[in-house]
Amino acid sequence: MGLSSLFESLMDSSKKKLFLQQIQVLHYMPGRVRLQSQYVINNPEIVRQVSLHLKTMPEIKQFTINSATGSILIQYSPEDVSRNPFLRDIEQLVVKQYGR
Secondary structure, eight states: OOOOHHHHOOOOOSHHHHHHHHHHEEEEEHHHHHEEEEGGGGOOOHHHHHHHHHHHHTTTTEEETTTTTTTEEEEEEEEGGGGOOHHHHHHHHHHHHHEE
């Protein structure tokens, strides 16, 4: 299953879990997280799908995607994490990877 399929129905918990297994947290501080995915590298369709999905989340203030490196930088208000299941999952990934 490709990353674009995952973003098309990210609310499906099994697909969301698979997506979270395919990304790495490169850097984190409350309100700002840099993710990395090999699937984003030089893949404009995946970048488009990720962008479309992130734009639907009012809790996300800003994001950038670098298709050359596979980096996804997401900026959000830490107070909004509790209202957004995707951001909660990302923060849980941070805890799992870094114990923060």
